[in-house]
Amino acid sequence: MQNKFSTRMLAEIGVAVALAVVLNFLKLWRMPQGGSISLEMLPVLVIAFRWGAGAGMFSGLAYGLLQLMFGAYIIHPVQLIMDYPLPYMVLGVAGMFKIRKNGIIQPLRMFWAVLVAGALRLVVHILSGVIFFGSYAPEGQNVWVYSTIYNATFLIPTTIITYIVLLIVMKALENKN
Numbered sequence: 001m002q003n004k005f006s007t008r009m010l011a012e013i014g015v016a017v018a019l020a021v022v023l024n025f026l027k028l029w030r031m032p033q034g035g036s037i038s039l040e041m042l043p044v045l046v047i048a049f050r051w052g053a054g055a056g057m058f059s060g061l062a063y064g065l066l067q068l069m070f071g072a073y074i075i076h077p078v079q080l081i082m083d084y085p086l087p088y089m090v091l092g093v094a095g096m097f098k099i100r101k102n103g104i105i106q107p108l109r110m111f112w113a114v115l116v117a118g119a120l121r122l123v124v125h126i127l128s129g130v131i132f133f134g135s136y137a138p139e140g141q142n143v144w145v146y147s148t149i150y151n152a153t154f155l156i157p158t159t160i161i162t163y164i165v166l167l168i169v170m171k172a173l174e175n176k177n
Contacts, residue, residue: 005058009051012060016043020063020088021070024075028161033136034073035125035154041091041162048095050159056092064088075132082128084174090120105170111163118159124152 048056129147
């Protein structure tokens with residue numbers, strides 16, 4: 001993991017964050033109370049794999065904060081943190097995984113890294129749903145079940161699609177270097 005933020009790293013993070021914002025506007029599916037299927041996680045994960053967990057978390061934090069400028073729904077300061085910067089920041093943990101063996105990207109290792117990162121994002125969104133949006137649950141339905149189903153509906157497909165595209169992008173970057 002890199003400790004010092006180099007000029008190249010910061011430039012890549014800036015491009016990645018801007019790309020994440022653009023990809024967020026290209027939604028494949030939108031949920032009624034927020035959340036969508038898009039490729040917004042892709043640039044954050046690329047940074048995590050290229051530069052490590054710290055840079056990945058930083059890029060996720062920057063992207064999550066930028067989302068506040070584009071139609072954020074805020075009801076409480078803690079909810080703001082749990083719905084915007086935190087779920088994208090945790091994606092950076094993918095950078096803790098060793099996805100290369102002998103310099104070659106291993107798809108299964110990358111799968112586990114993306115799965116863990118996507119699962120952590122899901123956990124944060126579930127907690128936010130339970131704490132702040134439990135009133136949307138149908139009468140008699142457990143808020144944990146409601147929040148899990150609601151958030152998994154868009155985050156599982158998002159994670160799968162992101163992984164597939166990430167395989168292509170990382171292989172292309174690997175061949176370029």
